[in-house]
Amino acid sequence: MSFLFGELYIISCEKTKGKLKAEDYEKLYSDPKKYKGFEVEITGKVFSEPEKDEDGTYIQLWADPENSEKNTLAAINDPKLEIKTDDYVKIKGVVKDEFEGENAFGGTITAPMILADSIEIVDYITAVAPTLKEIKIDKEINQHGIVVTLQKIEIAKNQTRVFLKVKNGTQDNASFYSSSAKLIVGNKQLEEEYADPETTELQEVQSELLPSVETEAVIVYPALDPNEKSITLNAEASSDNYNLGFYTICF
Numbered sequence: 001m002s003f004l005f006g007e008l009y010i011i012s013c014e015k016t017k018g019k020l021k022a023e024d025y026e027k028l029y030s031d032p033k034k035y036k037g038f039e040v041e042i043t044g045k046v047f048s049e050p051e052k053d054e055d056g057t058y059i060q061l062w063a064d065p066e067n068s069e070k071n072t073l074a075a076i077n078d079p080k081l082e083i084k085t086d087d088y089v090k091i092k093g094v095v096k097d098e099f100e101g102e103n104a105f106g107g108t109i110t111a112p113m114i115l116a117d118s119i120e121i122v123d124y125i126t127a128v129a130p131t132l133k134e135i136k137i138d139k140e141i142n143q144h145g146i147v148v149t150l151q152k153i154e155i156a157k158n159q160t161r162v163f164l165k166v167k168n169g170t171q172d173n174a175s176f177y178s179s180s181a182k183l184i185v186g187n188k189q190l191e192e193e194y195a196d197p198e199t200t201e202l203q204e205v206q207s208e209l210l211p212s213v214e215t216e217a218v219i220v221y222p223a224l225d226p227n228e229k230s231i232t233l234n235a236e237a238s239s240d241n242y243n244l245g246f247y248t249i250c251f
Contacts, residue, residue, distance in 0.1 A: 016094050029063075029070050032098035032112035040114060042072060043090045043127040050083050057081040059119070060111075061089060065128055066158065071111040073099050076119050083119065088127035090120045124200040129156035133226040139251060144244045145170040146237045150251045151216075153231065159193065160221040161202070162233060168209035173240040176215075178205040181235040183221045185228055195220040 020028065020038040028035050045065035051058045056077045063070035065088070074091050083089065093116035100110050125131065133155040140149040151163040162183065168174035183190040195202050195218070205217040224231070233251040 020095070028095070028112055032095065032110060035095045035112070036097060038095050039093070040095055040112075041090065041092050042074075042114065043088070043122065044070070044072060045127060046083065046085055046087045046089060049085055050081075052079050054079055057083065057119075059083060059089070061091075071109060072114060073111050074114040074116045074119065076116040078119075081119060083121065088122050088124055090118075090122045090126065091116045092118045124202065125154075125156075125161075128200075129159050129161075131156055135231075137251065141249050141251070142169075143237060143246055143249070144239060144241075146174050146176075146239060146246075148176070148235060148237055148249050150233060155224050155226050155228075158223050159195075160190075160224045162219045162221065163216075164205065164219060164235075165214065165216045166205065166209065166237065167214040168211060170239060170241070171211050173211070174209045175207060175238045176205060176209065176235070177207050178217065178219045181219055181233060184230075184232040184234060185224055186230055190221045193220045193222060 016039050017037040018039065020035060020040045024035065025040075028040070042063050044061040044063040046059050046061045047068070048060045056075050056079055058073070058075045061072050061074065062068050063072045074093065076093075091114055093114045096113045096115045098110055099113045100108060131154045135153040135155070137150045137152055140147050145168070147167045147169060149165040151165060154161040154163070160183065162181070166176045178192055181192065197204050202218040202220065203216055205219065206213070206215040209215060235249045236246065237249060238246050
């Protein structure tokens with residue numbers, strides 16, 4: 001990566017062309033030069049080691065981290081910025097120019113270069129799957145001392161997140177498997193989608209619970225229509241006490 005931070009700093013003092021329209025963000029990546037001078041707000045994931053000099057910090061990120069697409073370069077007049085590879089970030093700044101280089105296969109790649117006013121480290125949800133609608137529930141179902149609480153559901157453009165808490169209030173070992181939790185939407189049954197906790201920072205369900213243990217987790221499902229009227233969660237809990245009968249938990 002190579003920047004002339006002095007030139008980037010000069011452009012920050014000039015009058016901008018206003019904020020880039022939402023519908024033009026896709027076009028920004030096909031023709032960055034056309035949008036020089038426009039103010040942008042971009043979220044993404046840093047995928048290479050940030051560089052620094054006495055003038056600033058320089059990063060490269062995917063603005064579409066799910067698909068490792070929308071290569072973006074950014075510079076900020078802050079050499080002390082603490083940032084590293086795999087951080088999720090939100091950038092506010094101005095399109096400076098178009099970067100052109102070669103990829104690992106010798107092909108030509110282009111990317112917008114952003115002079116950032118701010119670079120903020122954010123979480124996975126903010127960068128990859130912002131919440132469009134939140135449904136707060138906070139309802140619990142208690143079966144023989146095993147308490148399952150459905151806290152809330154978050155609907156994003158590319159996924160649905162179910163927030164659960166499971167507490168084993170018994171003297172026996174208990175089990176709760178997220179793979180058995182099905183989201184019923186209309187006449188469709190949605191299955192859990194794997195979300196790597198190291199990448200997403202979303203807590204996984206602890207399937208085996210010792211007595212008095214509590215676990216909180218997020219189960220990820222395919223995306224839903226935010227206007228969907230009928231959503232049901234079916235789940236199952238069990239105990240090592242085989243004298244107890246358990247039924248399907250239904251929210």
